[in-house]
Amino acid sequence: MTGLLADRYELVALIAGGGMGQVWRGRDTMLGRPVAIKVLRDQFAADPAFRTRFRAEAQHAALLNHPHIAAVHDYGEVPAGPGTPPLAYLVMELVEGESLAELLHREGRLDATRTLGILRQAAAGLAAAHAAGVVHRDIKPANLLVARDGTVKLTDFGIARSASSAAVTGTGQVIGTAHYLSPEQAAGGTATPASDVYALGAVGYECLAGRRAFDGENPVQIAVKHIREHPEPLPPDIAPAACELVERAMAKDPEARFQDGAALRDAVDGVLAGARTTPSGLPRTAVLPVVAPPTVPVVAAGTAQQRRRRFPVPALLGALAVLAAVLVAGVVALLGDGTASPGAGNPPATGTPTTSAPVTVEIVAEELQGRPVDDVQAELIGRGLRVELVPVQNGDVPAGEVLAVDPTGTLLPGDLVRVSYSVPPVPAPAPVDEGEGEEEGGGNGNENEKKDDEEGGGNGDEGGGNGNEGGGNGTEGRDG
Numbered sequence: 001m002t003g004l005l006a007d008r009y010e011l012v013a014l015i016a017g018g019g020m021g022q023v024w025r026g027r028d029t030m031l032g033r034p035v036a037i038k039v040l041r042d043q044f045a046a047d048p049a050f051r052t053r054f055r056a057e058a059q060h061a062a063l064l065n066h067p068h069i070a071a072v073h074d075y076g077e078v079p080a081g082p083g084t085p086p087l088a089y090l091v092m093e094l095v096e097g098e099s100l101a102e103l104l105h106r107e108g109r110l111d112a113t114r115t116l117g118i119l120r121q122a123a124a125g126l127a128a129a130h131a132a133g134v135v136h137r138d139i140k141p142a143n144l145l146v147a148r149d150g151t152v153k154l155t156d157f158g159i160a161r162s163a164s165s166a167a168v169t170g171t172g173q174v175i176g177t178a179h180y181l182s183p184e185q186a187a188g189g190t191a192t193p194a195s196d197v198y199a200l201g202a203v204g205y206e207c208l209a210g211r212r213a214f215d216g217e218n219p220v221q222i223a224v225k226h227i228r229e230h231p232e233p234l235p236p237d238i239a240p241a242a243c244e245l246v247e248r249a250m251a252k253d254p255e256a257r258f259q260d261g262a263a264l265r266d267a268v269d270g271v272l273a274g275a276r277t278t279p280s281g282l283p284r285t286a287v288l289p290v291v292a293p294p295t296v297p298v299v300a301a302g303t304a305q306q307r308r309r310r311f312p313v314p315a316l317l318g319a320l321a322v323l324a325a326v327l328v329a330g331v332v333a334l335l336g337d338g339t340a341s342p343g344a345g346n347p348p349a350t351g352t353p354t355t356s357a358p359v360t361v362e363i364v365a366e367e368l369q370g371r372p373v374d375d376v377q378a379e380l381i382g383r384g385l386r387v388e389l390v391p392v393q394n395g396d397v398p399a400g401e402v403l404a405v406d407p408t409g410t411l412l413p414g415d416l417v418r419v420s421y422s423v424p425p426v427p428a429p430a431p432v433d434e435g436e437g438e439e440e441g442g443g444n445g446n447e448n449e450k451k452d453d454e455e456g457g458g459n460g461d462e463g464g465g466n467g468n469e470g471g472g473n474g475t476e477g478r479d480g
Contacts, residue, residue, distance in 0.1 A: 005037065006089075009028060009029070009089075010027040011024045011026050012026055013025045015036070021040045022039050022041070023037065024039065035091050040088040040089070047399075054088050054090065055088070060134050061157045062075075064132055066125055067153075068153055069125045069128060069129065070093045070154065072090065072091070072093075073091045073092060075088075076091075077089075092155075095155070097148045098145070099141060100118065101141035101144075103141075103146055109208065109210030112238055112239050115207040115242070118146070118207065119264070120269065120272070121151070122152055122203070123200060123264040123265035124261070125153065125261070126154065126193070126196050126200065127261035127264075128261075129196075129261065130261050131262070135191050135193060136196050137191045137195065138180075139180060139200050140180045140199065143155050143156045144203065179202070179215070180198075180202045180203065181222075183226050183227045183252050186226045186227050187381065187382050188378025188379060188382055192254060193261065194255075194260065196261065197257050197260065197261065197264050198254075198257060201245075202250060204245070204249065205231060208234050208235070208238050208243075208246065209234055213250065214226055214231060220381065220387050223381065227381075234246065241271045242271060245268065248267075359413060360412060361383050361384060361415075363408045368405050369402050371402050372400055372402070373400050373419060376402050376419055377389065383413075384413030384414065385416070386414060387416075387419055388418045390419065390421070391422075392420050394422040394423070394425075395425050399424050402419055402421050405420075
């Protein structure tokens with residue numbers, strides 16, 4: 001690619017490239033400044049839906065003006081010749097530095113003070129986005145750019161969703177990177193500001209622990225862990241206040257998290273100032289109500305003097321009275337009315353029948369075929385099934401559309417379902433001039449060829465840099 005783009009932007013060097021596009025280091029000849037230029041690949045530019053998503057990146061990011069958000073300068077589509085799709089491009093701030101993904105790859109883990117500083121800046125950027133009604137939906141180390149002076153900038157709002165408009169990707173479609181996906185997104189629900197908080201909490205966990213909160217053999221397995229499992233405790237050398245902040249940010253229930261970027265930013269400020277993250281007026285430990293006898297109350301550990309401070313005499317007498325009532329009710333429940341058959345055993349305290357019909361899941365192929373694969377995947381996971389995605393090259397069916405489901409009929413929770421979906425035929429690779437490697441520099445980039453598909457320096461999706469997945473200004477490059 002040579003010459004001036006739109007008679008204004010000079011393409012200087014290819015920084016990164018991948019399946020969705022390329023990111024170039026460029027120069028704005030009108031203003032005389034360096035920029036990062038993301039160019040969508042022809043096969044995607046031909047699809048109006050892809051262009052809509054690409055354009056949404058510019059529109060969402062253009063709403064935001066904040067020192068901790070990488071700026072978007074321009075967007076355009078220029079004719080590329082008869083019978084060819086328009087050339088869609090995005091002009092962004094060129095961030096000289098590296099992504100947090102690349103930083104973690106080099107250093108392994110960060111101390112609490114450094115981690116909190118990164119979280120504080122990222123949360124401040126999210127606060128501005130959330131105040132503008134924009135949810136990022138893909139917060140991850142690759143999309144946090146660390147400039148040479150230590151400034152952190154959020155990048156790549158390409159899959160962001162405006163809270164005031166419908167999602168480009170469609171209702172129920174799972175969007176985001178599996179390792180940082182909130183439980184509600186993993187289940188196919190709508191992303192909210194609290195979803196971004198969860199993702200940033202997962203980033204904080206990775207910084208402190210030197211490993212991701214959840215890992216697995218495939219994205220579906222990782223998504224299920226976000227829904228059902230809790231990460232291993234953070235290392236014991238981490239300050240308790242920092243651990244509490246990350247744990248609360250990663251709460252399964254969105255209502256239990258910090259509700260948006262501003263709340264998380266303020267909580268980090270509190271931790272840095274030595275304050276606790278637990279809201280005032282809420283006890284650290286709550287006593288659950290007794291729901292069915294027999295129940296044995298749990299007594300908090302501590303010295304007799306500490307327990308006397310926690311439980312004044314009137315409250316202690318009241319607790320003893322409740323305990324006595326529970327014990328009497330338990331004896332009655334155990335004895336019953338004398339009509340139980342010998343050896344029958346004690347019925348459950350709740351009165352629930354000891355046997356019930358097995359839970360099954362009905363799968364009808366016709367109800368799933370022709371739908372977006374991410375939509376079907378989220379639905380099947382939500383119904384308790386395991387999902388294996390099988391890409392099938394097909395030029396006659398739109399990309400991402402489900403072709404077949406196997407098996408069908410009556411299944412049990414935990415059964416594996418194979419979902420075949422359409423992918424475009426692989427085009428012949430375009431020749432790349434020597435010297436224009438895809439591993440250049442840390443800056444704005446998508447899918448740079450680094451350690452893996454989520455690492456790289458600069459602005460990017462799954463990579464640092466202005467772009468998607470990679471180091472350097474690039475789009476969806478292939479890491480290591």
